[in-house]
Every structure is written in structure tokens, then in C-alpha cells.
Amino acid sequence: MIYLPLLISITEVIIVTVPVLLTVAFVTVAERKTMASMQRRLGPNIVGYYGLMQAFADALKLLLKEYVSPTQANLVLFFLGPVITLIFSLLGFSVIPYGPGLAIWDFDLGILYMLAVSSLSTYGILLAGWSANSKYAFLGSLRSTAQLISYELILSSAILLVVLLSGSLSLTVNTEAQKAIWYIVPLLPIFIIFFIGSIAETNRAPFDLAEAAVIFVFFFLAEYASIVLICILTSILFLAGYLLNFTFIVSFIKETEPYLYAILVDSKHETILSDPIIEGMVYGLTLGLKTCIMIFVFIWARASFPRIRYDQLMSFCWTILLPLVIAFIILLPCVLFSFEIISSNIHLL
Template structure:
């Protein structure tokens, strides 16, 4: 009996591990390709030649970059806290990958159809702050520490705007579950009635992922490379992977919240569409990934005081106004889903 129970437990663990690998390996491959796509897109927008030497059309460039960084010597500052110095990039990558556990790629295609998926996502995005803060503090460098403080302040500030925008979506969907949110957009995508909400939501995820024009922790002229200044080799690769994994993750969450996820409106749905659901979600995710790079190529970096002022004095009052307006309209016209 003990042997049978042990064997069944091991088999269940192996099956769960296989499920995780089936999701994580394509995601890591997408992260690698996202780096070369960004460089090619930036090159096209700036009228120059991007990566085109390593592999056909530069497709293998991210693997060459990863090999170069892995083979570099790992240098640890002598006065740093070595344990936290190593754990910070690992925790940042882990938190960015854990978010994929509840993303529905199609009907029934998810690792965990968690009923409180939105809360899980917000909790993970909040925990991601600690990896950046510990990276800057443990390095014992003023540039890294200032970069981590800037990043932490920006992420905490815009977390409020992000959660406010998601709360408005929840008022329309009536559920914290991602699958239910997708199904509630059968008639119309939420981006149509909530276009102003989508705009300040997208601004908040740009700040949340520390992308241009909100990448103040990586201000080269002031802070060298921000919180990752002292990290090199594999720890730096972890930060790099975590950043691009977060970009793709938030792009897919945006597609779920505002573009109906893997669904099209009922007018376009037929029996053969079920087989294309993952592709549909992937195309919508690519659209928002394109917007991330487009904004980087277009917008200049803000000053740090302007970044905080934009959040607390401009976006927050708008978010609070919509939190009051949207439920008022739902109640007035008796269209609340709850």
C-alpha cells in the first residue's frame, strides 16, 4: 500500500511538472524572441539596420546574447550581501513566471482556473517590487540603491491606478475569474465602453513594467543602469528575462481584460473557431507587445518628479471618478451583472 501510494504521488508530481514545462518552455522561447522583435521593430522605426547576422534574419540573436552573458564572469561587490544579491534576480524571475499559472489560453486550457485570479495577479505584481528593492539594497552601491528606490516608488504608485482600472472591469464582469471575464465579453469587448479606462490602465502597466517613458530606474545619464548596475552574467540574465516575461504577461492580461481574451464576438464565432482560440489570444497579445515597443520608440523619458505627479495629481482623480461613474451607470440602467 505504501509503495502504491508513493508511486501514485511521484506520478502526480511528474504530471504536474510536465504541465508546468509545457507552459513555461514556450513562454521562455517567446521571451527570447520578444527581445529580437523589439530590436528589429526599433530599428525599422529609427530607419537603421537591426540584428541580421546571427541566424536567418537575426532570429538567433537572443540565443547568442544569452550565451555571451552566461559565459561572462559573475562579479560580486565585496561589501554586498551576497545571499540577497543572488536571490533578488531569482525571485523577480519567479514572480514574473508564476503569473502564467492562471492565464486561460483557450476553453479549459489553463494550469489553474483560479476563482480569484485577478487578486492572484495583483498580489504577484506587488511582490515583484521586493526583488528590485533587494537587488539595489544588497549591492551596496548608491546608484543601484537609488534606482531600486525609484522603481519601487513608481511601481507602488501606479499599482493603485492599475488596480483601480481592473476594479472597473470587475464591476462589468461581476467576477474575479479570468475565464468568466472572457465569457462576459461575448457580446462586446470591454475596450469599447471602457476606452478611457483602457488608456490609463495601459499607462499604468507601462510604469508597472518599468518601460519607456517610465524607465527612470535605468536612467543611464544619472544612475548607470539602475538597480541592476552591479549584477552581471546569469543574475543579469534573470532580470532581463523577468522584464520581458512581464511585458508578455501584462500584454496577455490586457487582451483578456479588454479584448475578450481568446474569444471573438458572437458574430464571428463558428465551430472551427474553437481550435484557433490560443492563436487568437496570441495575436491580441502581440498587438499590445507591439504597443510597448512603439511607445519606447516614440516617447521621451519623463523626469522623476513628473512621473510621480502624473500618477497622483492627474491619473488618480480620473480613476476615482470612473470608479464612481461606472457603477452608477450600471445601477441607473439596471444592467449590473450581480
């Protein structure tokens, strides 16, 4: 009986981690198919139905490739760096609420935890560049680290504005606070800034300097895991996460599809969503759909913009995005105070 809580915890972690890794695999296929469609190509279509097994073929190829490492490299740190990046990319999923009460760890400081985990993953890139014992790899890792640290400031500042509206650092509270209106509506400029910072933070084109510096399979996996995580976080902070206006949807179905409405609603006027299992599935599908839309936009951005120079990247962060975020940090509290709608939690602070 002593080991029962430990067994339950391990089971919960496996239930979340395995679908995440499968999602990462299929996001790579989705990206290749989407970019192929945008560029009038076919993309993967041989391995498996519609090319769906291409991700597993790529994984097998990477596992069977010959091991190559610099002769003077610190082998322990050389392999530890990419592993650190991947581990911290996966740790962020532990506080994601997939529904009301559906999280491995419903942490009150979940947003702070996410920022801390994303900051620690930067050390993996720095370690990999330094341990190669090559000045070119080290310079590349320094540039990538500077990029990540710079854009973390943009992300944390944008998240601060969301916290000012919800009054909490809990991801669940931020989701439930958007029942009246999604935060993307009043904070549309902040959403755009947050999205740009997310692309840079996940090393995506046109900000993929880390991939241009060092190429490891763990960095490849960590990149796509970070994409899924940051898209889920964007959905929670700005698109109400797992929330959906079911009353409006049922009313719309009642007016347009009466036969489908008869299936959804029984004689007691209770929808099938009254079943807790179906309700949990709908919450998960809602969050998944919003996340898929954000992942598509990430792929769309990669297919549309070329990689920019390092000086342009840093200049855009410090001279354009940062002043805009600081201006909103000053403006938003003034607006909230003028209309007396500052959260009670912030009043207590």
C-alpha cells in the same frame, strides 16, 4: 501511482514555462527589429535567418561574461533579488486561460492572484538595491519601488472597473463575459489609463527607472516576461482574450472567398472548428495575436517617447491618473445602477 498527479503538474508547468521563455527571447528580437525599422536601421540580421537567433547569441554572451559584484555586497541577497523578480514574473502565467478550460490553475480569484504576484516582484528590486551596500544603488531601488507601488494602485483601480462589469475576479469569467462586446469599447478611457500604468509597471520606456538603476540579466528577463504577461492580461480584460466572432468570420469568408468556405465547411454545415483540437489551437492563436498587437504597441511607445524625470513620473501618477481613475470608479457604478445592469454577483455582495 502516488507520483502521477505530481508528474502531470510538473509536465503542465514545463509545457507553459518553456514557450514563455522562448517567447521572451523572441520578443527581444522583435523589439530590436521593430525599433530598427522605425528608426530606418536594419537591426539584427546576421545570426540566423533574418536575425532570429540573435536572442540566443545574446544569452550566451551574458552567460559567459565575467562575474562582477561589489566587495561589501551581501552576495546571497544580491543574487536572490533578481531571481525573485523573475520567478514572480513567471508565476502569473499559471492562471492565464489560453482557451475554455485551458489553464494550469483556473482560479476563481485569478485577478487577485495576479495583483499579489506583481506586488511581490517589487521586493526583488528593493533587495538588489539594498544588498549592493551602495547608497546610490539603494536610492535607485527605492525610486523604482516607489514607482511600481504607485502605479500598482492605478492598475488595481482600473481592474476594479472591469470587475464591476463582469462581477467576477476570475479571468475566465471576464473573458466569457465579453461575448457580446469587448470591454475596450465602453471602457476606452480606462483601457488607455491601464495601458499607461502597464508600461510603468513593467519598467518600460519612458518609465524604465529600474533598468537605469540596476542592470542584471534576470531583471532583463523579468522585464520582458512581465511585458508578455501584462499584454496577455490586457487582452483578457479588454479584448476578450481567446474569444473571436467565428460566425462573422465564416460569413465574411462565405461572401468573399467561396472556395476557402468550401474547405472550412463540410456537407453537414459544420466548420473545422468543431474539432476540439483545432478549436483549441484557434483559441490560442487568437489570444496570441491580440497579445502580439499589444506587445507591438509597447515597443511603439518605447520608440516614440524619451525617458521622463522621476518627479514628472510620480506627479503624473498622483495628480493626473489617480484622480481620473477615482472619478471613473464613482461614475461607472452610478451608470450601471441607473440602467439596472449591475452584475448579480455584486448584488449578492
